Amino acid sequence: MIIVLKKDLDEEVKQRIMAELYQKGCVVREINGTGQSAIVAIGRGDLDSKAVAAMDGVAEVVPLTGKFKLVGRQWHPHNSEVKVGPITIGGQRIVLIAGPCAIESLDQAMTIAREVKRYGAVLFRGGAFKPRTSPYSFQGLEEEGLKILAQVRQETGLPVVTEITSVSQADLMDRYVDMVQVGARNMQNFELLKTVGRLGKPVLLKRGLASTIEEWLMSAEYILSEGNDQVVLCERGIRTYEPYTRNTLDLSAIPVLRNLTHLPIVVDPSHATGIREKVAPMARAAIAAGADGLMVEVHHDPDKALSDGPQSLYPQQFGQLARDIYVIAPVVGKQLDYDYIEKAGRQKHPTTGSAAMAAHLGHPGSFSHLATIQYLGSDAQMISKTSFRAIFDAVENDEVQYGVIPLENSLTGSIHENYDLLLEYNLSIVGELYLRIIHHLISVPGTRLEDIRQVWSSEAAIQQCRAFLDQQPHWQINTVHATASAVRQLNDLPTRGNAAIGSREAAQYYGMQVIAESIETNPRNFTRFGIIGKQPLTGRPKKKSSVVFSTKNQPGALFDVMKIFADSQINLVKLESRPIHGQPWQYMFYADIEADIQMPSIKEPMARLKEKTEFLKVLGSY
């Protein structure tokens, strides 16, 4: 049952209620973040709801219906996030877990770990206790393998995940690894589930070879009922009559699970297919279907692998897959972040040590807010500002380390104000991110499309939804400065029949309902955001640089500059001119190039650029 507590209840009374329920043999959880204070209690026997309702401090008792008490969404409507070291699984950043099937030696593990990290993996996998079909196959290095995993973490910074095959390994797991995997063959080993439930480490729970989704979720329920809600589900293919693949990847499990549970979902395309060339297509499909991450077997010398060589990708193939996922992720509202680990380490505030602070435009649920979460993670402390200039000021005055600003939209072009501010302030672009802009028509719960009389949103959003709005000529359209403010104010409007255009996240955040989905005219609607700061976020070589320059007023001046890029084989990805303030009909050129300006090979073309321009400023490399 869900026990709704009276408003402004003393912490002490709440603790007393929880203790009493616990003594009655209940599994007890506090519900946070829903705006109301509540407790969920599940009795293994009969729990008298009338008696609970009569307890001091209890406002209401709501029965917990459905089978999946703790993994279900009734008491936990929002998606869970599971933390493994600095990595969050279930957020908006795709998590790539990669490594060999089995740890074979320190050299093998380290070689593969370095490679997969380079290509974007954020968690390293490798079996030390291998559940093999044949007793004569390699069984794993056992504790020696765990020690190697710990060394890999030490050296690469990648948290490590490995399979636990017996209750007796719990202490070893506790000592050496960051996340434990319950393998397909052990999905219904209930003693093992209880053990990992008490271990206090995040758990990767694979689906059994022939298990239904219900059985799988019940296994997760075992782990949560022991007090561990850090559980990630891993679909790895099920046994069917089809012999062309090792198993049949059940991609439909992803949307089914999404509906039933708040737990994160990752997909293992390696065991699902058993064949190297089938891994990448299924991995791409899994991300498109909404998976939070992938677990992929990678080996630098798969022909000599002691386990699962035929399904292991070569490191370069894993790299290519990561590039594909990088492109697909924004389409489904997520990001693949190549610098995840390094950023997580650097994001701390230099003096206070707390999470990074970032400023963005608009209220929570605005697209700038979403971009900030996707770039810096939901841990970052976010401050909302009402103008772009205020964001630049906040970074310049060290109020925050980073600012997140839109630079251009795929349909409407550059956000010129920000280009001008980049020129004016002495800050750098330290990162970029592409966010897909999906607009929804949002209203207070219970409103129907035919009830709508007035619509509120930002100028840009209204423009981008023109075709949809034109179908409703009697609607009155009102402009406000940001989409999230439009959604936020719906509750405060005195009349009924109001709607806003904004993000799904804004609807959720302000307790609103989406009444028409994806109403933007062109679905290829992406905004490119820049992250501005004083310090670069990572020490890695950068892919891109932005520069601004003006040329002499003479024939061929711009051509001379372009020739420098051409001669040096530097790819120019954007060139735009902007009027210079106070100097009518004079222009600055803003250019993005695919090069890291700090690299020695760029020194010479940069020197030539300086010569050929009247003004030159590097806006940043990222």
Ligand code: PEP
């Ligand atoms: C593994 O991940 O190496 C493994 C043995 O997987 P599964 O339990 O899915 O077969």
Ligand code: MN
């Ligand atoms: Mn394997």
